[in-house]
Amino acid sequence: MRNKGIYNLLLLLILGVSLPGWARKHRIVLPSAYDQTSFVVNEDSTVSFCYCGPGKRVSVLGDFQYSGKDSTRYNDMRTRKIKMHRGSDGCFHATTKQLVPETYTYCFRVNGKRKPDPYNNDTAWQMMHKWNIVSVGGTPQADLYLQPEIQGQLIQTKWYDRAENIYRRVNIYLPAGYSAPSLEGRDGERFFPVLYLLHGINGYEGSWSERGRVIQIIENLIACDSIAPMIVVMPDCNTGVHEDRPSHHTIWNNVWHYPRLCRDHSLEHALEDLMQYIDATYRVSDQRYIAGFSSGARIAANIVNRYPDKFQAVGLFSPVIYKEQIPQKSQISNHKSQISYHIYMGRSDMFINNGRRFHKRLTKSGIDHFYMENEGAHTWRNWRFYLTDFLERL
Numbered sequence: 001m002r003n004k005g006i007y008n009l010l011l012l013l014i015l016g017v018s019l020p021g022w023a024r025k026h027r028i029v030l031p032s033a034y035d036q037t038s039f040v041v042n043e044d045s046t047v048s049f050c051y052c053g054p055g056k057r058v059s060v061l062g063d064f065q066y067s068g069k070d071s072t073r074y075n076d077m078r079t080r081k082i083k084m085h086r087g088s089d090g091c092f093h094a095t096t097k098q099l100v101p102e103t104y105t106y107c108f109r110v111n112g113k114r115k116p117d118p119y120n121n122d123t124a125w126q127m128m129h130k131w132n133i134v135s136v137g138g139t140p141q142a143d144l145y146l147q148p149e150i151q152g153q154l155i156q157t158k159w160y161d162r163a164e165n166i167y168r169r170v171n172i173y174l175p176a177g178y179s180a181p182s183l184e185g186r187d188g189e190r191f192f193p194v195l196y197l198l199h200g201i202n203g204y205e206g207s208w209s210e211r212g213r214v215i216q217i218i219e220n221l222i223a224c225d226s227i228a229p230m231i232v233v234m235p236d237c238n239t240g241v242h243e244d245r246p247s248h249h250t251i252w253n254n255v256w257h258y259p260r261l262c263r264d265h266s267l268e269h270a271l272e273d274l275m276q277y278i279d280a281t282y283r284v285s286d287q288r289y290i291a292g293f294s295s296g297a298r299i300a301a302n303i304v305n306r307y308p309d310k311f312q313a314v315g316l317f318s319p320v321i322y323k324e325q326i327p328q329k330s331q332i333s334n335h336k337s338q339i340s341y342h343i344y345m346g347r348s349d350m351f352i353n354n355g356r357r358f359h360k361r362l363t364k365s366g367i368d369h370f371y372m373e374n375e376g377a378h379t380w381r382n383w384r385f386y387l388t389d390f391l392e393r394l
Helices: 002-026 214-223 251-264 266-281 295-306 329-333 352-364 380-393
Strands: 039-041 047-051 058-062 080-083 092-095 102-110 113-115 123-126 129-136 153-161 166-174 192-198 231-235 284-293 313-317 340-346 369-374
Touching: 039 129, 047 058, 047 102, 058 092, 102 380, 153 266, 166 214, 166 266, 192 266, 192 295, 214 231, 214 380, 231 266, 266 295, 284 295, 284 380, 295 313, 313 380, 340 352, 340 380, 352 369, 369 380
Parallel strands: 192 231, 192 284, 284 313, 313 340, 340 369
Antiparallel strands: 039 047, 047 092, 058 080, 058 102, 102 113, 102 129, 123 129, 153 166, 166 231
């Protein structure tokens, strides 16, 4: 028993000496230079990353290949892995090449497995994976994405879709000052324009506020008096919606049911219920706009065809659009408001011919509209630019 007591005492002494050193070596504490964030955007437009967790093989994976040029069709969607090296502080470090001012997504890879950045709460879901976001400023367009603190309010709620007998998710942005009284409205209340913003086949109700940076864009445009404060409604336009299942996991279900969606217009019926809910719940004015990208543009075009007297403008960003969505000249002219069509296409977009045909058919039908082509493909880098241009033209 005496020998056992001596053995336990020696063991405690050894642990007392070794454990503090082991804890100091493995604890996750960022270097003070990073000020509780895992990346630093440098003055030369490079980004330095820092990872201070356990691991032997660590790298940062991001869409850093983007060069601002239209060199290949998918150049701005490719990801690049940058190896990180352990520094004298015990953390892993890496610095990118000089980046074009834009918004980028990234994550860490630790021992071959994806790991979101635990110190960066600016995230987005894409293709069933969670990515972190870092923005590099330096141009007027890129600087729109940099507003650090949102002044308005983002509400996450649901509305009832009668046709499908389900509750659908919707994110609603209310601008700063929404609750403040104003003499401009009835009974001292102020009424705001409303923009319905639709995602594509690989998106969900959070896509525009995350990857699209819509709140930062709108609040910066409001701050410089480029646009008036407005309400933004971003609904879930997915099929097979389940209240207990994340809607950003439904891309394959959307692809499978896409032919049916083009025929039965179930999502267009759902948006009818959404508009009634918004009108009854929020102080919206008679100024209504709608926009969407990819398959969301097709839904937006169908909606304005069904309700030409409810919308003043429609934005079609990289639209997957067909002859069915072409409005009739008489259909528009018979209503009190003239709908303004805005169509945007990237020259390397896989659906460029859809947009060009739609542009020619509108021209042939004598329907006045705005059409723009620019460099780039079917990507968020273009859709953010299209949204900005669309808002300023309103």
